[in-house]
Amino acid sequence: MPGTPLSSFAMPHEVAAAIEPVDPAAQIxxxxxRLARAEAARAAAEHLLEQKSRILAAANTELTARQDKLSTSLExxxxxxxxxxxxxxxxTMLWDxxxxxxxxxxxxxxxxxxxxxSAVKTYRSLVRGLLREDRRRLLDWMHGELLARLERDHCIKYDGQPCQGSPGPCExxxxxxxxxxxxxxxxxxxxxxxxxxxxxFQVDSQCRPAMIFVTVQDITRQVRADNEAAALRARELQRLADLERLNKELLLAREQADLANDAKSRFLAMMxxxxxxxxxxxIGMLSLFDESTLTAGQRRTLALVxxxxxxxxxxxxxxxxxxxxxAGxxxxxxGPTNLVDVLTDGADFWRHLADDKSLSLDIVLAPDTPTWVEADSVRLRQLIDNMLSNAIKYTSEGGVLLKTRVLPSGWLRTEVIDTGIGIPAHRRTELFSEFSQLNLLGSEPGGAGLGLAICQRIIEVMGGRLGxxxxxxxxxxxxxxxxxxxxVPKRVANPVVRSLRGADGRVPRVxxxxxxxxNRIVVEGCLRKLRCExxxxxxxxxxxxxxxxxxxxxxxxxxxxxPVMDGPEATRRIRALPGELAQLPIIALTAFTRPEELEPMMAAGANDSVAKPIVIDDLYRAISRVLGIPVEDDVAH
Amino acid sequence: MELIDQELTLSQFEALPSNVVVPLCEATSADLRDWSTRLLDAVAAQDDEAIRRARHSLKGLCGNFGAAAVMHHVDSDLSSTDARARFLDCVEATIAAVVAIAAPLVPQ
Structure with a gap:
């Protein structure tokens, strides 16, 4: 600045130095x-520059090599x-x-x-490549799903809270x-x-949508396979439906057949x-024939009938x-069943048939065979009868053996062993079918082939086995x-065991x-059952x-x-007999039940009465009353 | 109307010794026929005492088997030919029914 002294622009030591006298040699x-230092610095700088250039060149070469390599690798x-x-x-597609x-x-x-x-600038170009019917759908999807997503400036977490740029990718x-x-x-x-x-979506650091990365997969084969599988499944379902319908029809047919069978069975049973x-x-009438009045031919005919x-x-x-x-x-x-009786009675019943064929019929009961069991005696006997009759029927020589033993399980095993023609193993299952006849003898000796089938059913109901x-x-x-x-039951439900005996053990004489x-036969029969004379x-x-x-x-x-003399008159006359005869107990038998109808008998001196039709237990009790014999009250009848 | 009470009839037969079954059938058929004839004769003769007696015997017989149909006829008017024929048919049917019940009990 003009007029301003130099000292105002310089430091005091500079001013002092400036005003000191200058030595030219020293200055030189x-x-x-200074020049030497500058020269040295320039040389060093040049050297450094040269080195740097070399390094840069090397680096450049290296980088170029690397770039080439990377490019190659990338390619x-x-x-x-x-x-x-x-x-x-x-x-793939990337939409920036x-x-x-x-x-x-x-x-x-x-x-x-x-x-x-090809240059494709917008997604609409892509849409045009689709089937016409799918274009709208894709556009709707893009607008509804993707572009709506873009309208939000940041993504929304599923929990509804804004995503504040979490370090990791958000949901x-x-x-x-x-x-x-x-x-x-x-x-x-x-x-x-x-x-x-x-x-x-690919999001930026603020979790804003930046790009959409899209993969497009050709799933033609898969769709075709899926379609074929679906078609196959549809065919299978159709087949299943057909089978189900068929099954229903079969069930219906079966039901109808069962109904028809039931109706047949009912009809058959009823008929x-x-x-x-x-x-x-x-048959009963046939038994009434007095064979002694028949000729031999008539007797044969009668036997045949x-x-x-x-x-x-x-x-x-x-x-x-x-x-x-x-029919189930x-x-x-x-009920209480005397097993031994059932078995022996069965054998005895068929013995005459065995005798007719000169066959032996033996029965062997194991010592541990129980005498009294709880069983259906009628069905048990039916089993025995069926097996024995079959055995005798199919045996022409030798004999039949009925034997029993108790199995370790406690079950009873009953066997009927014959010396007959035997049964081939492959035909044994036929035996137990209804109306089954094996025709092993060339001709069947009678029967409808129902016996063993029924035995099978009985055994099933009994919970047993048959073979x-x-x-x-x-x-x-x-x-x-x-x-x-x-x-052993105390008293068997069978009136035959009852008997009337006085205190002296003698049976009454009636x-x-x-x-x-x-009526004579009925009364006499009842009395004989009661062991009376x-x-x-x-x-x-x-x-x-x-x-x-x-x-x-x-x-x-x-x-x-x-006739001749009625009951009241006979009673009166007996009461008029001398001595103890007049005291003879008299029981009136009458179909009259009203007291006034009984009156003539009671007035004539009858001690008691029994109404007709005669019931053996009533008779038993009336006699016991009159003769003073204790009544066995718990006797079953 | 049932010809006979099957259960009663069966119990009658079962209560008796098995060797009595046939004689009882024979006696039943003979008695029923005999007293039916007597009743019809008595009706024809208008013999009240004989009618009462026959009716009583027939009812006694029928009681053994619960033969309700015969009992019904016994008490009915048997003066017409038709009624008599129906009565006798009923008696025969009753006999057959009794024998049918008894037949299985006849010893083989």
Missing amino acids: ALLER RRTRQLLDAQRVAGFG IKHQQLELSPQVQVMIGLEPG EALREYRIEVRCPAEKGGEGVRSLRIMAQ SHDIRTPLNGV RSSGDQLRVLLNDIIDLARAE KLALTP VDDAARGSCFWFEIPVVRIP LVAEDLAT VHVVEDGQQALDAVGSGEAYDLVLMDMAM
Whole structure:
């Protein structure tokens, strides 16, 4: 600045130095030194520059090499990726949202029918490559899903809270959007290519959508496979539905067949029952024939009729049993059963048939065979009868053995072993079918082939087993059933065990006066069952004569209405007899039940009365009362 | 109307020794026929005492088997030919029914 002294621009030591006197030589030396230092610095700098240039050149070479290598690697990897995309049938797209740029992999272009390398600027270009019917759907999807997503300036977490740029990818960023669309497989062709488009947002550091990364997968094969599988499944479902319908029809048919079968069984059972009743009459009537009045020819005819009748009756009984079994009504009536009696009675019953064929019929009961069991004696006997009759029927020589033993399980095993023709193993299952006849003898010896089928049903109800094995000669039919041993019953439900005995142990001697033969037989039968001695007369006069004859009677059973002399008159006359005879107990037998109707007998001196029809227990009690014999109250009847 | 009470009839037969079954059937059929004839004769003769007696015997017989149909006829007017024929048919049917019940009990 003009006018301003120099000292105001410089430091004091500079001012001092400036005003000191200058030594030129020193100044020159100083300048030379400075120049030398500058020269040295320049040389060093040049050296450094040279070195740096060399380093840079080397680095540049290295970088170039690396770049080349990376480029090569990148190219190779890109090629591999594209190859992989081509082979795998998928491509990729990257949509830069900020710059609105769309980048497609060549495979995507191929998929949607564009030439590789075609310029595609917007997604709408892509949409045009699809089937017409899928274009709208894709656009709706893009607008509804993707573009709506873009309208939000930041993503929303699923919990509804704004994402504040979390360090990792947020859930929204990871969300994948997908849709399946179709495009023509080739231009102008009819084939269709199915594509699966999966889009995922890529977010910036603020978690704002920056790009959409899209993979496009060719799922034509999968869709075709799925379609084929669906078609197959549909066919299978159709087949299942058909089968189900068929099954229903079969069930319905089965139901109808069962109903028809039931109806048949009921009809058969009803008819058999209705036929059996008059048949029993016919057979019964046959038994009334007095064979002594018949000629030999008539007797043979009668025997034939009887035999046929018996066969028919057996068949009807079997049919009724079978129908009952088929209807599930084959029930057991268990009760105290003397097993030994059932077995021996069964054998005894068939012995005459065995004798007729000169066959032995033996019975061997193991020592541990229980005597008393809880069982259905009738069905048990039916089993025994069936097996024994079959064994005898199919045995022409030798014999039949009925044997029993108790198995370790406690079950009873009963065997009927014959020396007959035997049964081939392969035909044994037929044995237990209804109406099964093996025709092993060339011709069947009778029967309808129902017996063993019924036995099978009975055994099933009993919870046992039935079978046939080989025997040393012939066959061994057997059954095994659970049995419940019971103690010997105190009194058996059978009136035959009852007996009337006085205090002296003597059985009563009873006079019966009854004019009707029927009633005489009934009363006499009842009395004999009660172990009484019986003398029967036909009217009051004969009764009076018998009492007066000196026979010692303990009791008189007197009918009221009789020819010659009726009951009241005979009673009066007995009461008029001398001595103890007048005290003879008299029981009135009468169909009259009203007291006034009984009055004549009671007035004449009868001690008690029994109403007709005679019931054995009533008779037993009346006699016990009159003779003062204790009544066994708990006797079953 | 049942011809006979089957259960009663069966119990009658079962209560008796098995060797009595046939004689009882024979006696029943004979008695029923005999007293039916007597009743019809008595009706024809208008013999009240004989009618009462026959009716009583027939009812006694029928009681053994619960033969309700015969009992019904016994108490009915048997003066017409038709009624008599129906009565005799009923008696025969009752006999057949009784024998049918008893037949299975006849010893083989």
